[in-house]
Amino acid sequence: xxxxxxxxxxxxxxxxxxxxxxxxxxxxxxxxxxxxxxxxxxxxxxxxxxxxxxxxxxxxxxxxxxxxxxxxxxxxxxxxxxxxxxxxxxxxxxxxxxxxxxxxxxxxxxxxxxxxxxxxxxxxxxxxxxxxxxxxxxxxxxxxxxxxxxxxxxxxxxxxxxxxxxxxxxxxxxxxxxxxxxxxxxxxxxxxxxxxxxxxxxxxxxxxxxxxxxxxxxxxxxxxxxxxxxxxxxxxxxxxxxxxxxxxxxxxxxxxxxxxxxxxxxxxxxxxxxxxxxxxxxxxxxxxxxxxxxxxxxxxxxxxxxxxxxxxxxxxxxxxxxxxxxxxxxxxxxxxxxxxxxxxxxxxxxxxxxxxxxxxxxxxxxxxxxxxxxxxxxxxxxxxxxxxxxxxxxxxxxxxxxxxxxxxxxxxxxxxxxxxxxxxxxxxxxxxxxxxxxxxxxxxxxxxxxxxxxxxxxxxxxxxxxxxxxxxxxxxxxxxxxxxxxxxxxxxxxxxxxxxxxxxxxxxxxxxxxxxxxxxxxxxxxxxxxxxxxxxxxxxxxxxx
Amino acid sequence: xxxxxxxxxxxxxxxxxxxxxxxxxxxxxxxxxxxxxxxxxxxxxxxxxxxxxxxxxxxxxxxxxxxxxxxxxxxxxxxxxxxxxxxxxxxxxxxxxxxxxxxxxxxxxxxxxxxxxxxxxxxxxxxxxxxxxxxxxxxxxxxxxxxxxxxxxxxxxxxxxxxxxxxxxxxx
Numbered sequence: 001x002x003x004x005x006x007x008x009x010x011x012x013x014x015x016x017x018x019x020x021x022x023x024x025x026x027x028x029x030x031x032x033x034x035x036x037x038x039x040x041x042x043x044x045x046x047x048x049x050x051x052x053x054x055x056x057x058x059x060x061x062x063x064x065x066x067x068x069x070x071x072x073x074x075x076x077x078x079x080x081x082x083x084x085x086x087x088x089x090x091x092x093x094x095x096x097x098x099x100x101x102x103x104x105x106x107x108x109x110x111x112x113x114x115x116x117x118x119x120x121x122x123x124x125x126x127x128x129x130x131x132x133x134x135x136x137x138x139x140x141x142x143x144x145x146x147x148x149x150x151x152x153x154x155x156x157x158x159x160x161x162x163x164x165x166x167x168x169x170x171x172x173x174x175x176x177x178x179x180x181x182x183x184x185x186x187x188x189x190x191x192x193x194x195x196x197x198x199x200x201x202x203x204x205x206x207x208x209x210x211x212x213x214x215x216x217x218x219x220x221x222x223x224x225x226x227x228x229x230x231x232x233x234x235x236x237x238x239x240x241x242x243x244x245x246x247x248x249x250x251x252x253x254x255x256x257x258x259x260x261x262x263x264x265x266x267x268x269x270x271x272x273x274x275x276x277x278x279x280x281x282x283x284x285x286x287x288x289x290x291x292x293x294x295x296x297x298x299x300x301x302x303x304x305x306x307x308x309x310x311x312x313x314x315x316x317x318x319x320x321x322x323x324x325x326x327x328x329x330x331x332x333x334x335x336x337x338x339x340x341x342x343x344x345x346x347x348x349x350x351x352x353x354x355x356x357x358x359x360x361x362x363x364x365x366x367x368x369x370x371x372x373x374x375x376x377x378x379x380x381x382x383x384x385x386x387x388x389x390x391x392x393x394x395x396x397x398x399x400x401x402x403x404x405x406x407x408x409x410x411x412x413x414x415x416x417x418x419x420x421x422x423x424x425x426x427x428x429x430x431x432x433x434x435x436x437x438x439x440x441x442x443x444x445x446x447x448x449x450x451x452x453x454x455x456x457x458x459x460x461x462x463x464x465x466x467x468x469x470x471x472x473x474x475x476x477x478x479x480x481x482x483x484x485x486x487x488x489x490x491x492x493x494x495x496x497x498x499x500x501x502x503x504x505x506x507x508x509x510x511x512x513x514x515x516x517x518x519x520x521x522x523x524x525x526x527x528x529x530x531x532x533x534x535x536x537x538x539x540x541x542x543x544x545x
Numbered sequence: 546x547x548x549x550x551x552x553x554x555x556x557x558x559x560x561x562x563x564x565x566x567x568x569x570x571x572x573x574x575x576x577x578x579x580x581x582x583x584x585x586x587x588x589x590x591x592x593x594x595x596x597x598x599x600x601x602x603x604x605x606x607x608x609x610x611x612x613x614x615x616x617x618x619x620x621x622x623x624x625x626x627x628x629x630x631x632x633x634x635x636x637x638x639x640x641x642x643x644x645x646x647x648x649x650x651x652x653x654x655x656x657x658x659x660x661x662x663x664x665x666x667x668x669x670x671x672x673x674x675x676x677x678x679x680x681x682x683x684x685x686x687x688x689x690x691x692x693x694x695x696x697x698x699x700x701x702x703x704x705x706x707x708x709x710x711x712x713x714x715x716x717x
Contacts, residue, residue, distance in 0.1 A: 357683070458658050458682040459689075462562055464649040474562060474649075481683045498561050505560075505653055509638050512657050512713070 010107025012114075016146055019165040020098035021091075032091070035084055042080045104163055106178065111151055113161050125151050125161045130182035131332060131357060133175045135325040137168075142323065147171040151178065179313070179327055233310030236388060237381050239374070241303055241320075243349075247376035248299045250343045253291045260284065302375035309388050314373065328373075332357045334456045335480040335487060336373075336390055338382060338402060342445045350382040350402070351375060354389070355483025371484050390451055392436035400432065401441040401449035411441070413500070417471050418491035431489055431500060436511070438478065438504055440489050450487040452478050454511035460501055464494070476500050560634075560641055562651050569632035569643065575673040576631075576693025580624045582669060588617035633691055638713060640680070640706065642689040652689040658682045659710035662703045666696065678702055 102115040112124040136148045141164075148164035149171050166174065264281065303320030310327070317325040334355040344350070352374035374385050379402070386398055400408045405427055413430035422429065425444040432439045438457075440450045461477040468474060474497040478487040492500065559567055591613045598606035626646050633642045641653045660683060666676035676699040677692040694702065 457655075458684045459652060459654040461653070462649070462651040464562060466647050469647075469649070479682075479684050479686060482685060486686075494562060501560060501651075501653060505639060505655075508655065512638075512655065 010105055012103040012105045014099065014103055015163060016165050016167050016170075017095075017099050018144060018146065020095045020102075022141055022144070022146065022165055032088075035087060039081065039084050042084075106174070106181070111161055111178065113163060123161050127178070127182045130178065132327055132329075133178045133182070134327065135171055135175055135323075137319075137323045139321050141165055149175055149178075175325075175327070179329075182329075233308045233315055235306060235308045236314075237307050237374075237377065237384055239302070239305040239376060239381075244302055244305065244376055245299060246347075247344065247349055248295050250341075250347075251295060252341070252343070254295060255343055257284075257288060257291055298375075302372060305375055307373065307385065314385075314389060316373065318375075328354070328356055330389055333389060333453075334483065335450060335452045335478075335485040336386075337451075337485040337487075338386070338398070338449045340402070340447045344376070345445075345447075348378055349376045350379060352377075352382060352385050353484045355480050355485045357481050390437065392453070393434050393439065393451055397432055397434050397439055398449065401439050401451075402447055404428070404441065413489060413492050413496055415473065415491060415493045415496065417493065418473055420471060421467070421473070421491050426491070429490060429492070433503065433507065438507070440478070440487050442488075442490065450485060452480050452487050454504070454507045455514070456480055457504065457508045460505060460508075462497055462501060473497075478504070560636075560651070560653065562643070562649055564632070564643070567634050569634050572628065572631045572633075572691065572693035573675050573695050573698075574628070575675045575695075577624060577628045579669050579673050579675065579693070580628065581621060584617065584620045584624060588613060588620065592617070628693065631692065635705070640689070642691055654680055654682060654689055655713070656706060656709040657713035659706055662706050664699050664703055671696075675699075680706070 097117055101117045101120075102113070104111065104113040106112075109128070110124045110126045111130075112122065115121045115123075130151055132152045134150050134152070136150055137146075138148070141147060145168050146165040147168045148162060149166060151161040151163070163171075163174075165171075261284075264284075300320045300322075302318050304318060304323065306317040308315040308317070312331070313327050313329040315325060315327045317323065334357055336352065336354045338350055338352050340348075340350050351372070353372050356371055373389060374382060377385070382402075383395065383398070386393065387395070397410075400411060404411060411430040411432050414427060415429070416426070418426040418429065425442055428444055428447075429442050431441075436455070437451045437453045440452075442448050458479045458481060461479060462474050463477065464474040468491065471491075472494050473491045474494045476489040476492060476497050478489070480487065489497075489500070559565055592610060595606050595609040595613055599610060627644075630646045630649075631642075631644050633640060635641075638657070639653045639655045641651065643649070643651050660681045663679040663681065664676050665679065670676060670693075674696055675693050676696045677690060678694055678699045679690045691699075691702075
């Protein structure tokens with residue numbers, strides 16, 4: 001408890017006192033603002049300035065005196081003041097009660113949050129199931145120096161635990177602490193011997209040898225002793241907002257729109273079709289608006305993009321107004337895609353997106369946001385990120401994947417028969433097996449390279465349509481956990497496709513065997529990840545009158 | 546569960562899109578009947594309707610009868626081919642399902658990736674004693690489905706898959 005870091009020893013902790021107010025959000029603030037302005041008005045009135053403003057009429061005093069006594073009383077500044085004070089007191093009271101009743105704690109291998117006065121909630125997330133912990137800072141919270149901690153776990157859309165709000169320093173410390181705990185339990189797969197020990201010591205009774213040491217020594221030694229991957233996060237790159245702006249504009253939809261407008265203008269110049277072209281402009285407006293909103297959203301999401309390396313995870317911070325920080329543990333990355341859309345080629349920009357277990361599935365907006373590791377960057381930037389998140393893939397493999405053409409050493413799958421179906425990209429389509437992953441490359445104009453770790457392949461599918469049967473081709477789908485990346489290798493020679501299936505399944509087999517967790521797997525925890533039911537020691541039904 | 550586990554100790558290299566030497570197992574021929582009945586439920590009323598229209602309105606409706614009849618015959622032929630094209634094999638670490646002739650697909654799902662296995666059986670299927678077995682992984686698109694297994698075999702397959710899934714489970 002003397003730690004600057006929020007004490008993880010299982011004590012119930014409270015959120016920031018202002019948080020109910022912020023959660024009530026804009027409505028409450030509007031009411032408060034209105035009340036304040038009223039207060040100010042009445043205050044001015046009481047000082048007699050009100051008379052100055054009505055004074056031009058000539059007879060303000062008569063008006064005051066002329067009303068009936070009750071109205072006069074309500075009108076009286078003092079009564080109004082009392083009313084306001086009462087109102088504020090009620091708000092403050094509700095706020096206080098709500099604050100008193102929402103508590104959280106970290107301990108016993110889980111995060112718990114209790115909320116509610118009438119309808120109590122108790123939500124808990126087990127630490128080993130934590131997929132990501134992120135900070136979110138809405139505008140209002142940012143102004144007050146507060147932040148919201150969102151704990152995401154594997155499971156349905158309901159499987160998040162949101163602590164809103166904490167002050168920024170505390171939130172960051174808590175996030176790091178949670179990730180440290182969650183990360184350590186994940187590493188249990190690699191270091192099975194001491195994985196359980198520290199957790200047990202941290203959460204439960206201290207073992208006899210520790211009896212002489214101070215009470216919080218149970219947690220501290222392993223925090224200090226273990227390498228602390230979350231403390232030493234160092235920045236890797238940031239994306240300048242100017243570049244992001246240009247890149248956002250350089251998009252298929254905007255370019256198509258621009259071309260349309262140019263053609264329209266040219267058409268308007270030609271007399272014969274002029275009126276027609278002009279008539280088309282209003283029809284274009286909703287489309288233009290839609291595109292603008294879409295592009296603006298992109299800009300809003302990825303503005304102020306920062307990427308930092310914290311050892312076994314990458315940390316992404318982004319958002320033009322609503323600043324969010326997400327941490328993606330490296331081992332949660334299921335597939336990775338490096339893309340250069342056609343219109344980014346002249347400037348040489350690339351984008352990197354990943355599938356992350358547990359965050360891609362539901363809520364498109366959310367998924368999109370968390371899965372972009374580089375919204376736009378040069379090849380140098382991209383290489384930095386790749387070296388960070390896919391250390392197993394050698395750099396020259398990436399070079400072949402993004403720039404290669406034809407018959408680079410190691411790359412296979414180039415199929416001449418596919419030129420009828422892929423006249424442009426058949427030379428580039430192919431795959432390369434590296435130590436830990438399979439790389440797929442495709443696209444002549446929009447270059448695309450995808451890496452899927454062997455250990456993350458969910459299944460493999462071969463498909464063969466009618467035309468492909470005629471040409472002796474087949475298409476391979478490598479299926480990872482869901483997300484924006486869907487690895488496909490189109491139109492391979494059937495024999496090559498079968499080779500691919502054989503080799504990649506073989507490698508996936510051995511990769512699975514290697515990464516097989518020695519810990520007791522999911523079996524002992526069949527219950528839902530997030531438990532909505534009441535805590536065993538919870539208070540009895542309070543909602544009954 | 547009592548039956549010997551029919552794992553084929555084969556390497557995935559022997560898996561080919563057209564079958565090959567592996568002991569691919571077909572689905573129940575009952576599936577053909579079930580699907581034929583489904584086709585009949587759609588086609589027969591249409592046929593009847595066009596015939597009635599031909600009798601009471603215009604003989605030209607017989608053209609419709611002919612078209613529907615041809616479509617029905619094509620569907621019947623297709624059902625036969627489709628059902629005979631479905632087959633599966635259990636390798637030591639994957640289950641492989643093949644389907645289709647015009648549009649061939651081959652899905653290979655490692656046991657270690659199985660999340661859960663569903664067995665479904667509609668009223669018509671139940672009348673013929675078959676069920677379909679659906680395999681789910683962490684990715685919604687990657688599961689394979691195996692229609693038309695005899696119910697007992699579907700149950701046995703599910704418990705085999707569950708047991709192997711537990712034994713070979715790999716972390717996400």
